[in-house]
Amino acid sequence: MNDVYILDTNVITPLGKGVENVYEAIRAGRTSIAEYRFPKSPLPPYFVSKFSEDETDNFRQLNEGSLLENAIVEAAGPIMSKIDHSDLKKTILIVATTKGNIDQINSNSSQSLISLAKNITGLLQIPNKPLVVSNACASGVSALLVAQNLLQSDKYQYALVCGGDLLTEFVLSGFHAFQAVSKGPCKPYDKNRSGMTPGEGIGTFLISRSPVKMNGKSYSFQGSQANDANHISGPSRTGRGLQKAIREAMRHTGVSNEEISALNCHGTGTIYNDEMEAIALNKTGLADTPINSYKGAFGHCFGAAGLIESAICLEQMKRNEVLPSMGFSEVGTSMELTIPVNSLPLSNLDCSLKTSSGFGGNNSAVIFKKS
Amino acid sequence: MDCQRELESENTDFKSFSALLYERYDLSYPKFFKMDELCKLGILGAHILFSKLAEKEYSQDTAVILSTKTGCLYSDLRHYKSIQNSEKYFPSPAEFVYTLPNIVVGEICIKHNLLGESTCFITETPEDEMVKSYIENLFIAEKTTYCLVGWLDFRESSYNCQFSLIKKN
Numbered sequence: 001m002n003d004v005y006i007l008d009t010n011v012i013t014p015l016g017k018g019v020e021n022v023y024e025a026i027r028a029g030r031t032s033i034a035e036y037r038f039p040k041s042p043l044p045p046y047f048v049s050k051f052s053e054d055e056t057d058n059f060r061q062l063n064e065g066s067l068l069e070n071a072i073v074e075a076a077g078p079i080m081s082k083i084d085h086s087d088l089k090k091t092i093l094i095v096a097t098t099k100g101n102i103d104q105i106n107s108n109s110s111q112s113l114i115s116l117a118k119n120i121t122g123l124l125q126i127p128n129k130p131l132v133v134s135n136a137c138a139s140g141v142s143a144l145l146v147a148q149n150l151l152q153s154d155k156y157q158y159a160l161v162c163g164g165d166l167l168t169e170f171v172l173s174g175f176h177a178f179q180a181v182s183k184g185p186c187k188p189y190d191k192n193r194s195g196m197t198p199g200e201g202i203g204t205f206l207i208s209r210s211p212v213k214m215n216g217k218s219y220s221f222q223g224s225q226a227n228d229a230n231h232i233s234g235p236s237r238t239g240r241g242l243q244k245a246i247r248e249a250m251r252h253t254g255v256s257n258e259e260i261s262a263l264n265c266h267g268t269g270t271i272y273n274d275e276m277e278a279i280a281l282n283k284t285g286l287a288d289t290p291i292n293s294y295k296g297a298f299g300h301c302f303g304a305a306g307l308i309e310s311a312i313c314l315e316q317m318k319r320n321e322v323l324p325s326m327g328f329s330e331v332g333t334s335m336e337l338t339i340p341v342n343s344l345p346l347s348n349l350d351c352s353l354k355t356s357s358g359f360g361g362n363n364s365a366v367i368f369k370k371s
Numbered sequence: 372m373d374c375q376r377e378l379e380s381e382n383t384d385f386k387s388f389s390a391l392l393y394e395r396y397d398l399s400y401p402k403f404f405k406m407d408e409l410c411k412l413g414i415l416g417a418h419i420l421f422s423k424l425a426e427k428e429y430s431q432d433t434a435v436i437l438s439t440k441t442g443c444l445y446s447d448l449r450h451y452k453s454i455q456n457s458e459k460y461f462p463s464p465a466e467f468v469y470t471l472p473n474i475v476v477g478e479i480c481i482k483h484n485l486l487g488e489s490t491c492f493i494t495e496t497p498e499d500e501m502v503k504s505y506i507e508n509l510f511i512a513e514k515t516t517y518c519l520v521g522w523l524d525f526r527e528s529s530y531n532c533q534f535s536l537i538k539k540n
Contacts, residue, residue, distance in 0.1 A: 001512045042460045098471060102447070107455070110447045112440050113472070113493040131501070132493035134442065134472045142490060149508045150501070170447075173454045174467030224513065227435070227480040227489040233468045244486060252512060359468060360477030362489050 001252070003220035003369075004148045005212045006205060007158070008079035009311035012071060013201035014049045015298040022308075023315045026297045026323050027343055033185040033197055033299055038169045043176055047185050049199035049299030050167050065119050066101045072164045073123045075202040080124065082206060083158060090157035092150060093121050093130035095164070096143035098303040100132075103168050120162065128156070136358030137266070138225075139163065140203060140306020141366050145223045151209040159207045163304035167200040171302070178233070186269030186300075188293035188325050189278070189339055191332025196268040199299020203307030215318055223366035224248030233359050235272050239280030242357055245365035246284045253367040255351055257285035260367065262322045262346070264313050265355045267293025268300055269327070273357065278333035286353070290338050290346075296327030306356040306364065313352050317370045320349045385530055389415060396422060400482065407446045407469035409525045410478045413437070416532040417479045417519060424536075433517040434487035434509055435476050436502060438494050441524050442472030475523065487515045497522045497533075510539040 009019055014032035016022045037045040051059070062070040072095075083091070100116040117130035131150075135142040140163040147159035165171075175181050175198060182195035211218055226248070228241035236242075250256065263286060265277045281287055294309055301308055316322055322344040331337055355365045389411050393403060396419050403414060446469040453461050468474060473491035480489050488509060492502070506518045521534035 001508055040457070041454075042457045105447060105451050107448070107452065110444045110451070112444065112495075113442060114440060114495050117493075118495070129495070129498070131498070134491050134493055135476075135489070136471045136473055146490070146505075149505050152508050153504060169454065170451060170470075173460075173462040174450065174464070174470065177462040177464045177467055225488040225490065226486055227477065229480040229484050229486055232474050232477045232481070233464070241486060248513065358473075359471055360473040360489065360491075361480055362473065362477070 001148060001152055001222065003222060004151045005208045006214055006219040006314065007082050007208050007212050008206050008214060009314060010075045010079050010204045011202065011308045011311050012075045013298045013308060014051050019311045019315050023312055026294060029326065031185060031297050031326055038172065041169050043169065043173055046172060046181050047197055048167055049197065051200060063123055065123050067103060068101055068164050068166055069116060069119045069123065071202050072120055072162045075204045076124060076160060076162055079204055079206045080160065087158060088126050091126050092128050092156045092159050093117060093126050094143050094147050094159055094161045095120065095130060095132045096139035096161065096303045096307060097132065097163065098134060098136055098139060098165055099171060102170050103166055105170065135362045136360045137302055137305060138356040138358035138362045138364045139303035141310065141354060141356040141364035142225060142362065144205065144221065144310065144366055145225060145364060147207050148222065151207065157209055161205040161207060161307065163203045163307035165200060165302035165304050167198050172198055180270060182269055185327055186295055187327035188267035188269045188295055189274045189331060189333060189337055190328045191330050193269045193271065193274060193332055196270050197295060197299040199301045201298060201301040201304050201308050203304045203311055205307060218371050219314055219368055221366050221368045222249065222252040223364065224252060225362060225364045228361035228363065230361055232361065235276035235357055239276045241361060241363040242277065242280035242355060243283050245363040246280065246353065246355065249365040249367050253369060255367060260286065260289055260351050260353050261349045262316060262352045263289050263291035264293065264309055265291060266357045267295055269295060275333050278335040278337050281337065282335040287336050288338050290322045290340050290344055292323055292325040292339065296325055310354050310366065313354050314368060317349045317352055317368065320346050322346065405465065406478060409443055409445065409523065410469065410475045412525055412530055412532045413475035413479055413523050414482060416521065416534040417483060420534050420536055421483060430516060431484060431486045432515045433485045433519060434515045435479055435485055435489045435519045436506060437476050437521055437523050438492040438497060438502065439472055439523045440493065440495060441526055442493055443470050445525055445527065446470050479519065488513065506537060
């Protein structure tokens, strides 16, 4: 398949609005993770990354959509200004989400994820039918690869890829039942890691099928996806699905392991996810490549995670720098990984690998190239 | 298209219908009984489709691309009800895991050991043209030579599973 090109990205997280602001916050060692208890809920307090009540109220009042729809439109607005209104008819909206408007569920009804996407196309005046990609926590990276696929034909010139998920009691109670939530803020890849930190946020990408520049450089990508065929809620012990996705992503982009200068994988902070990644990265010759996880700064944003984290990866490429991983101090996986504890300047960061894995066994790998 | 089987029903009790198919097509898969309705429907559809093949033609690289409108809404309500009463607050991991629409794709991959791309689309109605073009591109880029593709929807009153296995030309 042909490369596609990134026109612009944006993120809104409890750690900040805008890619540069969130990047600077991570670089300065700030975090949005704090203890929180849902009002009137029997759930114990947990460390999570959650928008404040003021921010939530603000999203609700921004537009006529739901909280999540308005927040996504807010994040999409600045990047959509990169194209003309007349280009909207050549644009497809692809939404990555796990639970969409789950905050609106009641005893009688819950709404299809497609209604979220349809309402966003309405608010943004995109005339084409939208699509939702729901591949659990891999949805964000999956949606980028779906966009690449759909931009192979000239039916669309642009894809607006929006990831969004909210942290609700619905979701937290599930991870509470799984006993998957970290006692303190998560510690990706660390020897004392004990689980994930739930979060919420929005990540948006505008992608073009023809070469375009962002900040004076061209950023293109290709990737691949593979299933573990192992367990619906646990990663494979061998990382075979992730290995396959990474190898195929390298084959499609024509880059070798040595040409990849930085990695950002799923890095949730659970024992099994991080261990699986360490195995897969060692087997694909990437153990010596600097890797980080941003989840210690703004938590795990579920369906949006892959897009928010990819946007930060691209900012790393712009600055030729690899950020440290908050919460990490000592490698705690059975195989070695190369994890910087301070910001690591590189002479050239022209090629990055980003991966996500999720419930349902899906693994998605994308390689970004700068030229 | 090598093989197509349709399972379609309206106003039929899903529990008895799925049990009937389980027996008739000799599924013999105890995990089936732990699954939610959407996964049971998908597992039955994939089993019937694959069991009709003369030999095990599909490979480990087979992709699974499913589309649905309602996804896991039925399981969403089940989990939601389990957390409504603070006196009887029993969220269950076994139920919560089914509140993701792509779990059915994972269940099919596990049952048939399929390691290709696995994607779940949510669309208002089946988008046959879009999905066809998507799979054609997948066949060009990936080593995949087979793709299980289909539409899957479960509601309390009606359900629909239409699966096809497509082979690369």
